[in-house]
Amino acid sequence: MENGKIVSIEDRIPKLKHQRKKKANRRLILMLFLFFTLILCIIYFQSPLSKVHTIVINGNESVAIEEVQQKSGITKGTNIWKINRKDTEALIEKLPEIETAKVSVQFPNTVTINLKEFEKLAYLSQGRDFIPVLSNGEILQNGLTQEIPVNAPILVSFKEGEVLNEMISSLKLLPEEILSTISEIHHNPSDTDSYRILLYMNNGFEVNATLRNFTEKMVHYPSIISQLDPSQKGVIDIEVGSYFKAYKAEEAEEVELEEESED
Structure with missing residues (x-):
């Protein structure tokens, strides 16, 4: 070329190899990240961390804590990911004393139930x-x-x-x-x-x-x-x-x- 610099194929090959190596490393890092994330998830789901450890009930005056807990169907050991909050709230609200119930999950393994009783x-x-x-x-x-x-x-x-x-x-x-x-x-x-x-x-x-x-x-x-x-x-x-x-x-x-x- 008259106005440009001619780059030989010998000079370009090392750069191409370097770029391909970087892409391969990124893929490897991504695969390793996904692999270890999957392993951690499996360990978490199999460990006590994914099971309910603490149940907190607030706002009860007339109804006993044990009665609310029994009606909710949640016990210590229940898989925290299997709790359907809407269904649980509907079950608790079947108690004659309860006007509204609100169920929330605090990770890693705490369930809180806030109640409003009828006056x-x-x-x-x-x-x-x-x-x-x-x-x-x-x-x-x-x-x-x-x-x-x-x-x-x-x-x-x-x-x-x-x-x-x-x-x-x-x-x-x-x-x-x-x-x-x-x-x-x-x-x-x-x-x-x-x-x-x-x-x-x-x-x-x-x-x-x-x-x-x-x-x-x-x-x-x-x-x-x-x-x-x-x-x-x-x-x-x-x-x-x-x-x-x-x-x-x-x-x-x-x-x-x-x-x-x-x-």
Whole structure:
């Protein structure tokens, strides 16, 4: 060539050999990497590292840890890769106490189950026992306790059936701030109204009511109480209108109360 340098075939051969050797080395390194990765995976799957070692359960109050674990089907020794989180969550949520369950896996071998339980709406009194009634309406026959509940109303003289179902449905509709003021609710039927109830409030008042309009009447309770002297206890009747009658004989005239107006 006139303007270029002519490279002989003898000079090019060493460069070609070097390039081919580099490519071969890269292939060898890649194959070795894949081989050892495969070996490590086989060792991992055969070793205790791939098996569940720790199960952490959070958020349970009513349901026992052992019951949740049994329902999940996960045990120590379960292959961590065979855990289907969605299926496991669905199994746990079949427990009557559980509203939601969330299963997560932390490698190498820890499973965490976070629970949200249904709120205890009330307790059904049966002799010396108290049976929890959940916010989904479920009556937990296996959750009975002899400790007097302090965080939810106690239902007294109720039997399973239409009246109790109506009572639970009504409580579910009450605002939390009103529900928390109720100590006990007694089924107190009359000849003309089998849905009649008597409430004992935490502030010392009694309330006569009927389940036929209980929710719509009871939402006015804060407004009714604001019209009364806290030191003068008595009975508030909200069956039809809203009336107050003090306990003491000399103060026992009925006083008509105004319900909070709705805009």
